[in-house]
Amino acid sequence: MARDKRKKRKDHAIKKAASTSKKANKQATKAMRKDARLYGGSSDEEEDIESLIKQFAEVDRKKGIATEETACAAPSPRANASWVASPLDNVTCFLFGGECFNGSKLRVFGDMFKYRFDKKAWTKISCAVAPGPRSGHQTVALPSGSLLTFGGEFATASQNQFHHYKDCWMFDIKESRWTQLEGPTPSARSGHRMAGWGKFFVLYGGFFDNGKTVKYHDDLWVFDTTSYAWTKVDMPAASSKPSARSGFQFFASGDKIYLYGGYAKKIASEDPTTASSSAGNKAHADDREKGIVYSDMWALTMSTDLSQLKWEKLKKSGAAPPPRAGCSIAVHKTRAILFGGVEDDDETDGNSTCWNDMRSFALDVRKWFPYVAKRAKSDADVVAAEGGGTAADGPEPPPAGPVFDASVPHPRYNAMLAVQKNHLLMFGGLFEQGKSEFTLNDLWALNLDKNGPWECVQRGAWERPAEEEAKQVAAGGQQQDESDSDSSSDSD
Template sequence: MVKKKKSDVKLKKAAEKREKQLCKSQNKHLKELKRDGIDDIIKTVEGFDLNSGGDDLEIQCSIIQSERPSPRISSSYNIHPISGEVIIFGGEYYDGKEVKCFHDLYKWNIDKDEWRQVVIGNVKSSNNYSGGPKPRCSHQAVIFNECLYIHGGEYSTENQFYHFRDLWRLNLKNYSWQEVKTTGLSPTPRSGHRMVVWRHYFVVFGGFHDTIRETRYFNDIHVFDTKTLHWVRIDSSKYESCPSPRSGVQMVLCPNSDRIFIYGGYSKIKDNSKNSVGKTHSDSWFIDMKPFLNQGLPIWERVSKKGNPPSARSGSTIIGYKNQCIIFGGVFDHDDELGLNLNSTFYNDLYVFEVNNKRWYEIELSKHKIKQEFFGDNQPNANSNFADISTHKKDEARNINNTKDIDSSDKHLRVKGKLSKFGLEQQNSLNSNLPNDELGERKVSNSEIKFENESIDLPLPRINCGMFLRGNVIYIYGGLFESGKRNITLDDCWCFNILKKDEWVCVLPLSVKSQEWVDSDSDTESNISSEYFSSSNESCYLGEESDFSEQEYELSENEQNELSRKAIEDVIKKYQLDDSNKTPFVNESIREFFMRTKAYWLNLIMKEEMGRISDGKDLSRRAFMMARERADQIKTYINLVSKFENSQTKFEN
């Protein structure tokens, strides 16, 4: 026993000696760095989180006074759990020519109408990426334990498109970013998904992943444990009945419950002609997460349509309030009778799903009734000024506390009238103007507007707006509105008291920047693929046997670098590179390509020859020649598309 104690003492002293030597060595190294003037390295060393095992680096931020953010969509909007400020992160803006993706973060004090920006590193270069989450949009953001968590999303410019799968955490006490190192099966790179907080878990559902030639939609469930930092994937194949793959669903945790409500969404499916057709989903589901607590599978339950559900639409926004799920806005795209043009109907109405009785209701304004619809020729006045849509300042907004509170259990949700909705035909350009909304009087060409009592203000119909709740008041911020071929990015903010339901109040008017739109040059935009990819033979199959020469289709490195994503998409469409029957896979030989698609080419030959060829060997030979000719013709294009796809895959992994 005595020997063992002496041995323990020696080991303890040796460990203490090594620790002192290590500290002495580190201090000496830091002094050398400081003497050499490398202050940035010292700040980096001091910024390590000692409690994270040395793997996660905390990136400290500064807070500065700021103007309101520039217009953007697909941002995230969360309420600060302590100060009540609105936290806005990321988003994108398209001006008709260029796409900008943001990584900046703003705090908005609504009561004081003050804006502050949370910046990383040098204040003077706050607009440039210097750490933290990369620029993105269509991501998800949640608040948990006084931290803001950012997950996934996409980065999109003219020449680049990536999806993210990373998870970032912003400490809202000291404003430091930290990438969360997780274990388990995390969600694959995606955007358009949804994430909600349930107990101490994050639940992720849906989304999509675009690889230029293929868009994949998801319906799997991922659960993240904030205590163990571990992901669990629940595959949809384990269910007999569950929502089909989709993105852009409306998803919210039912208050004081283990159930999550899911509504709608959007996806594209292949029709019989191999074309992708957009599908707007209008089904509703519950996910009961309680079994997961005992290592069981969450339970899907389809909800029947009762009451007055919203019309089919996508791009809506949802929040949870008491025992209600409240949805605002959206759009429905539909072809005309000839199938030549796409019509869009935008909405600015509010619908409620009552969780307890599983019924839908449309919210009406208790002070006013309005019915206002625009379809076909009933377009907004083309001579109106977009800057006049909203001229109210916050201090001019009417007081929303002038009616007696109505309890949410009262039957106030019965439909008595519809809010306005705009139907805009994309083929009709409305120049650079939008409807005029001045002091509550909306000027519209050839439309009938009926007001009861006094005039009324309403937010413009829109999609993909921010939506958040403060007390009993709903706020909507920004969004997208289409006028002809113009995408108008809105940056106004409106509020609506869900108890009073008397009126919409404009908190933040539209900025002048919302009017900016650059008309694209059709010669360079729409025909860029023709400029680089024109050839004397437009056929995909016919002509003499290929001599394997690529000189006709060769592109220089500079030409390849100049090509935008739009040009690549045009090439894919023109040469049908998204059709697996007509396009070899990457690194697939001609023989492998033919064996995989042999039935397709044989069927094509038989249709062309009308049964004139009866010999089986001759049929196979002709089919093989046709497949090889197709592969030779599109080889350069496949390589070019693969270059874009490989760049995306390399970034995402």
């Protein structure tokens, strides 16, 4: 009987969670429609991009408010946003910007949210002066209690027009106020990365796309948090450094800033192995763009004397990740935790495989290790425990492929990671299935001190096919049981 009571309480909890998730999804969908009206996502005729950007700058000013914070549902699905842990406490994270593609139109966001991990509550922050809508930007936390945002891009709904920013903004957490910084900055770009070291924030790479040409950067910049000034660091011509790229991972530890992976597009004929042997054949078939996914790793030795900064290429050691784009990394104590990413298979007409596996990079020994989080207890585990045994002997091996299980985050790339109160918090990202792309807004938490299991804090607005199939199978099984029961009754 006690067992039945536990099951009854569990069923009640599941129904309550489903009801809460349904309500949140409905609110998220409503918010998405509102955003679409505001940002032109439902417009049949596309406006000039410069006019759109000016309109965004006036939206909140017309409201006549300085700052307004209101409780809200979970943010709508998005990727390539910034998701940053507050430097003032161990319970708050900030989400800014991002983008969502619904299969036909792109929507770029300029909204700001605050999330309280202890209360599992979202708040929307509206300011009279704020950065314009963008994705692919970078936001980092200053120890003094501010957030620094640089660059990013805005694209129209049809993605026919692009605008790359080179503005620099600071958000005062205590005052909930944005301020645009004056003075010279790095050139306009998105897909760059920034990492903090001492009083400096270091920026590397990124790309610029004006719809006609695409340029990938390999320049290094340093932002001084005491003078609020940018300085370009020119390396000696003969020194080695990472190639131009965007979308890589960038994180600091000790006197080093580490760079891993990334992505760039190059003309295939620039590769000596594919270039034409005839100099006059300018229209060679190989003169086309080719995406390159990097898996190399570099360490930048830091110094307060910027002329002493130096790149060092590291050898792969341990269970290094395979070449993937869109991986995400967050640092916890003496290790960097990597999640997911996407692999494109050119031999299968460009089909992609999204991953949800994890790796850790030990910063003290510079070595990669598989990271396998504890899994949530299943019914088999409960039965085994009550019988005095265990459902599995020894640690669980790393998965050989993507795992489709409702107890762990769905495979994805460009997920947003932050570490707060020893928890890895993951929000949103992208998932590809065949030719379809899905943007997510689920939120997951993983206790890194206890090595899991994953906790789904909010399911999000997208129902995973694997979960739907499981529901259908369960429903079919229940119907079959009822049919068998009816047949048994009839035979009696």
